[in-house]
Amino acid sequence: MPAAHFTRTLRTAFFTLGALFCAQAAPIAAAQPPATFGDTSPLVWSARLGNSEIARLGTKMAYPAAKWDYANFLFLNSLLSLDTHLGQDRYLPWVKGTIDSFLSADGRTIQHYKLAEYNIDHVAPAKAVFALYHRTKDARYRGTLDVIREHLKTHPRTKEGGFWHKNRYPHQMWLDGLFMGSPFYAEYGRTFNEPAIFDDVAQQIRLVAKQTYDEKTGLFYHAWDESREQSWANKTTGLSPNFWSRAIGWYAMALVDAYDYFPADHKARPEIAAIFKKLADGVIKYQDPATGVWWQVTDQGSRKGNYLEATASSMFVYSIAKAINQGILPRDAYLPAVIKGYDGIIREFIRTDSEGRTKLTRCCKVAGLGYGRDGSFEYYISEPIVDNDAKGTGPFVFAGIELDRLLTINAPASAIPAPTPVSVKIFASTKTPTTSSSSAQPGSPASASNPTASLAHTFADDAARKAWTEEMPAILARIKAPTFPKREFSIVAHGAPTDGKGDSTEAIRKAIEACNAAGGGVVLIPAGTFYTGAVHLKSNVNLHLDEGAKLLFLTDPKLYPTVFTRWEGVECMNFSPLIYAFEQENVAITGKGTIDGQADYSNWWGWVKLDANTKPEVPLARASRNRLMAQANDNSLPNDRVYGPGEYLRPPLIQFYRCKNILIEDVTLLRSPFWVIHPVLSQNITVRGVTIISHGANSDGCDPESCRDILIENTKFDTGDDCIAIKSGRNNDGRRLGIPTENIIIRDSEFKDGHGGVVLGSECSGGIRNVFAENLTMDSPNLDRALRFKNNAVRGGILENVHMRNVQIGQVAESVLTIDLLYEEGAKGAHKAVVRNVSMNNITSTGSPRVMFVRSFPGAEIDDIRIANSTFSGITMTEVLQHTGKITLDNVNIIPAKTARAANSVPPPAAPPAPPK
Template sequence: MSFLSRGLLFCAAVAVALSAFRLPLPAAEPVRLFGDATPLKWSERMARSEMERRGEGMFHGGSPRARWGYETSLLGLSLLHLGERIGDEAMIEYGAKTAESFLGADGLIHTYKMEDYNIDMIPPGKVLLFRYEKNPSPHLKAGMDTLIEQMRKHPRTSEGGYWHKLRYPWQMWLDGLFMASPFLAHYGKVFEEPALFDDVANQILLMDKHAYDPKTGLHYHAWDEKRAQDWANKETGTSPNFWGRSVGWYAMSLVDTLDFFSPTHPEVEAINDVLRRVADGIARWQDPATGLWWQVLDQGTREGNYLESTASSMFVYALAKGINRGYLARETYLPIVTKGYEGIIRDFVRRDGGETISLTRCCSVAGLGFTMSNGRPRDGSFEYYIAERIVDNDLKGVGPFILAGIEMQRLLATKDSPVAVRGWGDYERVLARIQAPTFPDRDFDITQFGARPGADASAAIRAAIEACHAAGGGRVVVPPGEWTTGAIRLLSNVNLHVSEGATLGFSTDPKDYPIVPTRWEGVELMNYSALVYAHDEENIAITGKGTLDGRADWDNWWGWVRSPGKPSPQRAARNRLIDLAETDTPVAERVFGDGSFLRPNFIQPYRCRNVLIEGVTLRRSPMWNIHPVLSQNVTVRGVSIITHGPNNDGCNPESCTDVLIEDTLFDTGDDCIAIKSGRNGDGRRVGVPTTNVIVRNCTMKDGHGGVVLGSECSGGIRNVFVENCEMDSPDLDRALRFKNNAVRGGVLENVFMRDVRIGRVAEAVLTIDLLYEEGPRGEFMPVVRNVQMENITSTASPRVLYVRGFEGATIDDIRISNSTFSGVTATEVVQHAGRIVFDRVTINPEVEVRGLNSVPPPTR
């Protein structure tokens, strides 16, 4: 069926679509079953089983034994996360009560004694913080402040490490890192106490320094600075064995703490190194037969040792979350966590009837010092660890089991995982993810399908594309000459090759562009196809040294923006589209096209994978030139974009992952590169950020900005690298620009620029404008953070910085280093900004300025 016929049938279908119809979000992978359920379902079964088993006994007053402590809050926190994930308010309230029920209206914590200085009493603070961020309350803050006061006074080792308890002097345990570190880091982020991050980093690194054993790749359970305990090695101070759950506590502490650390913190990479060491140790000692882990990790099948469920659940949770957050390499650890989770479900989960389940083979407790109830010393020996009771449904296993299912569901629902990006050290990992597609050595010349110079070649091009696709792929070749076409739709495994000397000119008749699913200025709708369009295709390309000419001018497409002396023809439709999106009208009912004057883009791969645009020249685009949407693995290389019409942005990746733009010339009527992720409520509905964008070796001439983030950025943008570019034109306004407001919202973070040479720009080298259009008049506070510029030179700019925020918005961690800015003529603009750091920066004004007290050198 032809592209035009498909388009007409689609339009007819849209006209009778049900109001509930919505275009699908990017398809998630079907999540495999473990036994008869997905990981998320197993978590839900365990959560409901525990809520039924324990009832009110978890809460203050519900049982004489109910206590404020880490065990109940670990289950509580897991219920909060699961309840939020599946939309169960009752589960959320139950989880919250594991801590909140112990908290009085004045913030007094029942059953808690600060004077014990017991680090095990800190984890319920994580539940309070979770709740506080949703609904700030003075009594929650008072309770958290009590815990913070304990930790400010908590006894420490000589290097500042927290004692595990007052009655365990000079001792640090792996357990204690989980108890305090995530809470302190979270508190530090919410209440802006950066010193807490330094303290937490110190705790983590001290434990690694003193407890790590390079021979096994594992960490000992504990360390005694004074070597005074009977269990302590008299030379190293470490306990004698590697207890599974203690390593699990440490692993969970690392992935949970990193949630809150700024990527610019000086120790964040060191913490990641610790996590990788811990993960490697966990992987090394996984039981090859079952995928599970032993009570004493390195002792395997030694008599009395057993495969233990709490440590196994912690390990799967920590590794799966590490992959999901980009801290750990997916290809390395996915087989390990999958096998581990299989083993947990197979060997540790018992069906108790219906949907009720239990977690078996849980070590009840283990510690160091003092004695067990039977008089055996807790001496850290192998014999001690295997002697502790084995029980069902211990909360120290149930909570991690629930969390593990949440992370496994997320992990298995995608084919890929993110890269945690902190700076240029992660550049190569991001670059390695982007691979241009290749095609079979097979050509389909459009003249073989009836194309003739001077005649409409649309049908011939369509037939060649369909034949190439049916044959398994290759090149559809546009030979030298002048060719005319309407809309082109690419199919999987097709490379549209525009030969040197060929010009492919596009019709300016809107009737030649079918109505298709698309995005227009960040909002989903049904509108004109791009001049070259693809939807849900894989391995597609536009290559060659020829020219694609959109033939736009003020008598056709460009005239839709404005007409002399008349209102903008497109304005009414633009406003109607925004209104439809904000009232949550289904996308299939947002039908535009004839009479709406919303111009098509030039090239738009929509929901595609493995895209290459290389070598061609683009001229006279109706609107945005290259606009990949919801696509992955996109390469734009060696393209020349020369077009000065309205909104003629050069390349606008939107809600895309893994994009490389290199060796490309931008001479445009708007932003050269504008990175986007959807507008306002519609962008939040789709909720797909743009991540992992590399721009290198490009030349930016005319345009509003060289590299721009926004303004349609409601889904967020992160991990952008820009290097070795030339930017120079009196009609180029900024080099690096962020534009956002409180209606769009979105987090823009991890943006790195280096080795960029800037000639003349009209406004500033760096512009961060959060007052763009609606400015502060909205509920979605914009965030710009972790922006690093180094080795930047400019020869003529009014100013270096034009930075405007407002109360409630975030502009933070802006760092410029090793850079020289000359010819500066105006005052810097900085409003409502956080940390802006200049390191080895020179700013030379156009006219030399002398200090008020400057005097000439003495004469001889």
């Protein structure tokens, strides 16, 4: 019998015997459980996923890129537990640097944590801080732990003493909330000798079990509303209508993790063990017999739309395995379900990506209740499904540790793959560090994206060294994200419907006006779905979208009144941008929610295209655009260039016009009618942690125009046009204002589809200067260029002082560097086009047809282009260099995809005749 077949047969026998044992509770001797799953052991799987996540995330889990977030800190805590299990400090430096980035020197100021929110989710991250405290006894961590302990002293409660889920979710207890609060609370009681805490933790566990357990199914409902007022709550029982597997998983982990800290003689220990046994029995009842894993909606099996889900499956395997190790559950009766579940996770959810990294697939991104989320089956299956959500990666790592203990594998540390070191160089001060770098500082020998770069490769030359070490830090020091008073103005309180259907335009307007009139604060869009027309921001207003919030823009052009704007570099009156601010200060759009322009080919995009690839013979927008371009050169006044209703110039998703002190952070931006983010004539701009996905015509990602002092970091671009397109006005209208875009820092970001990654032009008549781009990844067959300049003799303008370093490029379609001064009108104009002082350093590419596509014409200028310490492999085409000045290559390797066979200039000599026999 082949070895592989024997392993499968033995495992099947183990499952069968174990199932009989569970059913009959008879003393049957089960077969020896397996020590490997797939191709390796559980602990190696934990390390593989942990190492892959560190490589993928780099500094993205540190402040300011990330939040004080229960899911991220669950993953961090799992790595510290892996260190403890291995008896090493492999993960400690990365985890410690990440956690430290959120904490002040005394630990009592925590970035992104707000006591006034009384959000039980914000207690859970302190579990990872506890792990650091036990290792280091650092007073800084004790300060943080004490802050969170004080929080729980005043957290609002139900009549029987249960913690509310959040201040904004009054009278509600969710299964999730037990994990968020109870394990930390119990550990604090054990560590700092507060025995009364154990009675309180037991009461939390008891209340949730009492209110949410369903005798018929053996499962626990997601949530309970004491007031019976929530739209999702049963008016008799207060219960939500369905069983969500991850919610049950949170409760399962809460029970076993809190149980660790209860004194051995505490009267509640048997009660907690009994509750967990009921939970485990119910969960195993609904374990999918074919795969061994669990469904998104626990009891609905293969009902249409339901799916096998990774985060809950990992939580169940971890918590049941841990309960066996704790002695809560008998080993022989419950081990088969653990083995079958873990084996199913490896087979169903674990995959390897194109870079050889391990990933956890089919993770429900988020789900909740209220604000349009009705708890129905249809709701739970409608939320996004993603890879590598930390709500799954952390439990998966924990599961591998418990399996290693449970199966007494005791894998030696030498057999476990180690992570590639990634340095986190952010350390918070007592003040909020709005401009701290999440990468290596200029002049350091390594960057976050390339930790092995040598000092010799940090700069291309002395001119680049000065730019990076003197000019760039001075720009960065001026960029300070705005802060806002701790006042909250919910759009729901101002009349926004919570059924996920009505129009919230007026409610949003009222909330913004109230916030502005009060001196500023946060206009809150809570979790749920809200529809709106144009949103006009005012000074000192932070439009904040909670995780799970979806702001969908209606597509009727009549909802977007005519405003003063700039369209393709020309000032005019046109449809309002979907989110717009004019001459305001201290404005922000933040939060982990989603802003969706809802553009497609049946509305905005259809004005220029019939579908993704086809243009109509005469696009609706053509006549409008042609008329505006003519007005750009006829010295007409911008207020006389009136478009909007009856015309077809699409508005951008977000535009800040003549504003200063701007922040766009963490939001996901989808399906813009036109350009996505378009600040104009503005200053002090921060775009951080944003995800941009928009594939319509001209869907540029971020287009700062005639702006200065701009930071774009930790942002993902996946667009239908240029990812970042830096502009400064078009033709005569751009020269009329004559205001350049200058002082831009782009770093730690990812570029997927788009015509170009970092692009300057084509509307650049006012000039562009002082651009710094570092620590970027670019890879897509639909990304055409990495660094692109586009200009001509009609636009004119000087593009200078552009520096790029530490960029990893996979596949691009045209070239790494494109400088095209024959773009569109080309040489047919009277204005000089200039590109000069461009440095590129430590650039690697593996799939570009050529390194350079550089073309110009007599009278234009391309000069002082420097590429150093770079390797370009897989080159398939000849370099294009036309009418250029000085181009310098220093320590550059250009490696063709296929080496040409050598050819001699003369034929080789004939072979000598064979000697006579």
